[in-house]
Amino acid sequence: MSWQSYVDDQLVATGHISRGAILGLDGSTWAISPSLTIKPEELSHLLGGLADNNKFMASGIKLNGDKFMFLRADDRSVYGKKGAAGVAIVKTNSAIIIGIYDEGIQPGQATMTVEKLADYLRDAGY
Numbered sequence: 001m002s003w004q005s006y007v008d009d010q011l012v013a014t015g016h017i018s019r020g021a022i023l024g025l026d027g028s029t030w031a032i033s034p035s036l037t038i039k040p041e042e043l044s045h046l047l048g049g050l051a052d053n054n055k056f057m058a059s060g061i062k063l064n065g066d067k068f069m070f071l072r073a074d075d076r077s078v079y080g081k082k083g084a085a086g087v088a089i090v091k092t093n094s095a096i097i098i099g100i101y102d103e104g105i106q107p108g109q110a111t112m113t114v115e116k117l118a119d120y121l122r123d124a125g126y
Contacts, residue, residue: 003031010117016109017099018085019064025094036064036100050078050091061087064100076118079111086110090118094126 001009003022011020012033019036023029027043038046042062049056056070061080068080068087078089084103088111089096097118101110 005031006117006121007031007033010120011097011099011113014113016101016105016113018102018105019100020114021096021098023096023098025091025096030095036098038063038098039065046089046096050089050096053078056080061089063087063098077111077115079107081107088114090114092118092122092126095121097121 007020007022011017019033021029021032021036021038023038023043025047027047029038032038042064045055045059045062049061053073056073056078060070061068061078066082068082071079071081073079076091080087086101086107088099088101097114099110099114101107
């Protein structure tokens with residue numbers, strides 16, 4: 001399975017994620033939805049925030065030109081929201097899975113979808 005098919009089939013096709021991406025921890029793009037753009041400064045902010053969640057607390061999570069309010073984080077996951085939309089970001093051994101969901105999608109379903117893919121990739125050594 002290609003990396004793009006993970007984004008298309010395991011994230012977006014579920015109906016629980018509107019746009020998604022898989023990035024390497026080195027900042028490389030493995031796969032991304034056509035309607036999602038991650039600017040270099042957003043990627044830098046994301047990588048810095050994953051290393052130190054205080055950066056997200058201070059300035060939010062910035063992706064696709066949007067600023068999401070930081071909700072919570074643990075050692076592998078970060079969650080944010082913007083109105084009724086939101087984002088779930090999960091780090092694996094070598095990748096970052098990003099799932100953005102729009103209004104009308106249940107946040108719990110969205111986060112579970114991203115977490116499930118992250119668990120699968122982590123178990124596969126990624």
